[in-house]
Each structure stands twice: as structure tokens, then as C-alpha cells.
Amino acid sequence: MLWKIPRAAEGTAELRDSLSISVIIPARNEERRIAPLLQSLQYQNLRPYEVIVIDDDSSDQTAAVAMSNGAQVIRNPKLDTDWIGKSSACWEGAKAARGEWLLFLDADTRLVREDSLRRMALTYCIAAQESGILSFQPYHTVRHGYEHLSAVFNIVVMTGMNVFSFLGDRIRGAGSFGPCILTRRDHYFEAGGHEAVKDAVMDDLALGERYMQAGYPVQCFGGQGCIDFRMYPEGLRQLTEGWTKSFGTASQSTHPLIMAMIIGWITAGLLTTPLLAACLLISGPIIAVAVAYAAYMLQLFWLARRTGDFRFVYFLFYPVLLMFFCALHFWSLYLARVLRTVRWRGRNIKV
Structure with missing residues (x-):
């Protein structure tokens, strides 16, 4: 779902002089x-x-x-x-x-x-x-x-x-x-x-x-x-307000196939934690599940580093990042679809 991200061209090619x-x-x-x-x-x-x-x-x-x-x-x-x-x-x-x-x-x-x-x-x-x-x-x-x-x-x-x-x-x-x-x-x-x-x-x-x-x-x-x-x-409140404004309406622009891939990816990530806990409680295949947890952690970190200079230590607890995303996304949907209003920069925005 995030296969290739093109970047700005490199080189010293000349641009036309009239360009403004x-x-x-x-x-x-x-x-x-x-x-x-x-x-x-x-x-x-x-x-x-x-x-x-x-x-x-x-x-x-x-x-x-x-x-x-x-x-x-x-x-x-x-x-x-x-x-x-x-x-x-x-x-x-x-x-x-x-x-x-x-x-x-x-x-x-x-x-x-x-x-x-x-x-x-x-x-x-x-x-x-x-x-x-x-x-x-x-x-x-x-x-x-x-x-x-x-x-x-x-x-x-x-x-x-x-x-x-x-x-x-x-x-x-x-x-x-x-x-x-x-x-x-x-x-x-x-x-x-x-x-x-x-x-x-x-x-x-x-x-x-x-x-x-x-x-x-x-x-x-x-x-x-x-x-x-x-x-x-400026802090967690601004972060919460900003992402809440964006996701309640933006998600409807995502193609259904890509949306299904996103949902499957997040669900799989969330499942690693209860599977790991279950293995510890009932003596299940702990090594296999631990490897799956570690693999998902590394994959999430790799994807995140393609979008920002995030630090690895925070991805040791990546289920927290996924749960925060899910909670805020559902809250955003509630504001956008039920209350029909979101807030940003001191303004109440009708949606």
C-alpha cells in the first residue's frame, strides 16, 4: 500500500530565464x-x-x-x-x-x-x-x-x-x-x-x-x-485537534481497495499484542508470536521513517501508536458524521 514514494528531481538542468x-x-x-x-x-x-x-x-x-x-x-x-x-x-x-x-x-x-x-x-x-x-x-x-x-x-x-x-x-x-x-x-x-x-x-x-x-x-x-x-x-491538544479535523472527511477520498489494505494492516498490528499475551498465559508458540511482534515493529518503524525522522525507541510500544490512531479516527468520524463540526485554529468548521 506504500510501495514507492517519488522524490524531487536532482540535477543542474537549466530552467528558462522567463520563469517566475x-x-x-x-x-x-x-x-x-x-x-x-x-x-x-x-x-x-x-x-x-x-x-x-x-x-x-x-x-x-x-x-x-x-x-x-x-x-x-x-x-x-x-x-x-x-x-x-x-x-x-x-x-x-x-x-x-x-x-x-x-x-x-x-x-x-x-x-x-x-x-x-x-x-x-x-x-x-x-x-x-x-x-x-x-x-x-x-x-x-x-x-x-x-x-x-x-x-x-x-x-x-x-x-x-x-x-x-x-x-x-x-x-x-x-x-x-x-x-x-x-x-x-x-x-x-x-x-x-x-x-x-x-x-x-x-x-x-x-x-x-x-x-x-x-x-x-x-x-x-x-x-x-x-x-x-x-x-x-504546540502540544498534544493541537495534535489531537489537527488530526481530528483531517481524518473525518479525508477518509472518504481513499479508494476502497487501499482502505481495505489499511484496515487489514492496522488490524494485524493490533492483534499481535493479545496474541503475545495469550501465549504468555497459556504457553502458546511464544517465539513465533514474538518474532511476528518484532517484525511488525520494524516494518512500522521503516514505513514511518519514510515520512518523518521518528525515533526507534517509541516503536517498541507500537500498539499504543495504533490504538491512538484508531481512537482519534473514530472520534473524528463522530464529529464529522454526527455533530457535523470540527475545530481548528480557534474556528468551528461545519462539515
């Missing part, structure tokens, strides 16, 4: 996270044409931090009732941008190498033929123990896009990754842009769907070695 890329960063209360991204953009050997930060009704010093790091700041007022999430900020940024290509970046991302932007542009030329959407899922930078609770979520996010399994492109993709989206300006507006998906909680999936309906390709890549991010650095 506008970087658009929607930001709501990001004063503590946005500076590393803006600083990484300043060191790129392919300089962006412009960097636009959309201050999405922040109550902190997001705008001041952005301006002090050389970005153009556009104030985005409170959302109209028809708009959900960051779509309004992305739309306002796209309308103000003047570049030929638009690069939407979440404020908590960071370009990890001085040639990251060049590699993205080169990949867009080679893999996407300068058409549609090229999106990257940033590599997860982990600093605190509780952040390892995101490990299974990261794996399922990648898997749920439908495009990384052994079936390749024989299964239709679910959309695009939201933290990093590169597209041509004319294709963006022809597909309707974020205005067309203003009522979608998962605007990235919905935007990718709009592109595919318009006949444009959507390419998804892994960001390791090119772009990374910190996920929910």
Missing part, C-alpha cells in the same frame, strides 16, 4: 512558525519572483514577523460564511500574485536545501510537463516524544492518496497534498482555484479533484530532502 514563481503562504497565528520558511526562501538559488503572506485574521504578530523577513503581507479579514479554512487566504493570495507559477506553502513548512525550489521547478517540468498540480508531502521533523503519536497518521496520509501502492496509477488519485502545491497560474484559475473549493474542509483533496475534472494531471511526491515541517509543535 510566486510563493503564497496562508498564515493564521503563525508568529512562532513562519520565520524559518521565510528565511529558507531567502537562501534559494532559484529566487522566487515574490513572496506573499496572507495574514488570515491573525490575533498575534504574524504580519509583523512576515514583513520583518521580507515578505509582502496582505490582510485577509474574517471569513464569509461560505468559506472554510485557509481557502479564502489562498484565493486572495493567488489573485494578488503576478508570477507565471504559483507555489502554495503552509507556514510551518521549510525548504531544507538551497536548491529545493529549483528541484521543485525541475520536477514540475519533468514529471508534470508544466501542467496541473505538483504537490509534495513535507518530511515530518520530530522533536518531542508526543509527536510520535503522529507516526501512523503520516503513513495513512501517504497511503490514502492512492498513488503510492504497487498498483501505481491504475488507481485514481485522491487529490493533492495541502502543505506544498505548485501549479501554473492559468491552470489554477481555469480549474476554479480555491474559490471553487471554498466549502471543503480538506481543500487540498478538493482542489486536486477540480483539476482532474478539468483534465489536468495531479502529481504527488514525497518531500524528504527537499521540504519538511513541524507538525503540531
